[in-house]
Amino acid sequence: MTTSPTLLWFRRDLRLADHRALLYAIELGQPIIPVYLHAEDDGGVWRDGAASQWWLHHALEDLASQLESLGSQLTIYSLESEDQLADFLIQLAEETGAKQIVWSRRYEPHFCQRDRQIKSSLTNAGILAKSFNNSLLYEPDEVKNKSGGHFKVFTPFWKSLKDQPPEKPLPSPVSLASLQPDYWPAGIAVSELNLLPSISWDAGFYKNWLASHQGAEASLKKSLSKAPNYQQTRDTPAIDGTSRLSPYLHFGQLSPRELWHSLNDRFGNDAAIVEGITRQLYWREFSAHTHYHFPHSTDRALKPEYDAFPWNYDEDIIKQWQKGETGYPIVDAGMRELWATGWMHNRVRMITASLLVKHLLQPWQEGARWFWDTLVDADLANNSMGWQWVAGCGADASPYFRIFNPIIQGKKFDPSGDYVRKWIPELAQLPNEYIHEPWTCPPLELISYGVQLDKDYPNPIIDHQKGRQQALDALAEFKSNR
DNA sequence: TGCGCGTTGGA
DNA sequence: CCAACGCGC
Secondary structure, X not given: OOOOOEEEXXXXXXXXXXXXXXXXXXXXXXXXXXXXXXXXXXXXXXXOOHHHHHHHHHHHHHHHHHHHHOOOXXXXXXXXXXXXXXXXXXXXXXXXXXXXXXXXXXXXXXXXXXXXXXXXXXXXXXOEEEEEOOOOOOOOOOOOOOOOOOOOOHXXXXXXXXXXXXXXXXXXOOOOHHHOOOOOOOOEOHHHHXXXXXXXXXXXXXXXXXXXXXXXXXXXXXXXXXXXXXXXXXXXXXXXXXXXXHXXXXXOOOOHHHHHHHHHHHHOOOHHHHHXXXXXXXXXXXXXXXXXXXXXXXXXXXXXXXXXXOOOOOHHHHHHHHHOXXXXXXXXXXXXXXXXXXXXXXXXXXXXXXXXXXXXXXXXXXXXXXXXXXXOOOOHHHHHHHHHHHHOOOOOOOOOOOXXXXXXXXXXXXXXXXXXXXXXXXXXXXOHHHHOOHHHOOHHHHHHOOOOEOOOEOOOOOOHXXXXXXXXXXXXXXXXXX
């Protein structure tokens, strides 16, 4: 009997557990050839940022080694453009004799459209192409409100779904040795994809992240053990109280179904514990569904009138914000944590974003672009949703006139000042009284703490009251022009 | 998952 | 005097 191998095309599903495409390939009983195809322009204008590429490099190396230990291997290719994907897959199928190609769906509109074309090219070439959901709890097309449309507000979305268990996770295969093909195509090494940054910006990433299956397992285990404290600690950036699972979910190293069921299996009798983390998982789901239904939500306001908002684009201001030199300690701490570790605490993401969009009147897309490039968990749907939420122009967004006071937010969520001290060592000697507003400290006293403003640490980029008023004035102007 | 300000009512 | 509350932005 002649065999016809199955190509298993890996994408943002870099795991072996609860992998429906892999399990389907196993059921076919034919040899399996796992491949990863890297295209320089994968994702179009929202191709992977530098931090995402760093993560991808390590996730691919790890996946390759996991496959090897199961008696298989990962074959990697580099393409100039995603436009070549369909032809390349067809050519690879010819070379290997493959008759089937399976993969996990991506739900970002760019990929939906592109993959639909690839699927039809493959079908026309006589190859069976089949895709599976391995990244969301529910299919965006299947979740509907009572009037048959999709949800535009989070709370009703959450209420309608939270008691509908997603499918149960399925186990990893024990071995793939019996499904080896007679012929392995020749690929390249992960390192040849040049995904690591050329400047040594990623040193801190290694201290904070293990971008592997082992890292995903360890983070899941830790999150489960800390889940009872989640609601009490998740808003305190000095405490490691969040799950830190976002990059694993984004790259598919952790299945959302596995997270959902692990939480429910362990804490099912205590809704408050389950719902803490689950609610955040459903925000991820809500973002993905919203982005699926509003393809332009990366660039255009979901409340279309906000595209005419009088932003005041200023490159120098954006640079100061990026470098963590705004003079607001809680903001600068966040921006420096982001640069140093590829991640920022969620509470601080809201505070830093609010300052850029409100006090500084910079377009939210500029902030979104910076986060996209520097976050290891950069996820197009979550990132766009988050920025539109802060800017007040999203579906179910915080109203524009809600303006975070960076001093009050600092005092409230970093009362010990430890988060600021960790990321802004030049302020480490300030007492709590002044840690979130160093400019209120008498200059001579400040010098005794080793700080001279505008020399060791900047004065505020804009006075809070002035920034707040400016933002409200801009809103009033914008409204009167409509 | 706001802030800021004015009012109110108990001390 | 000031904490608690309500309301408009």
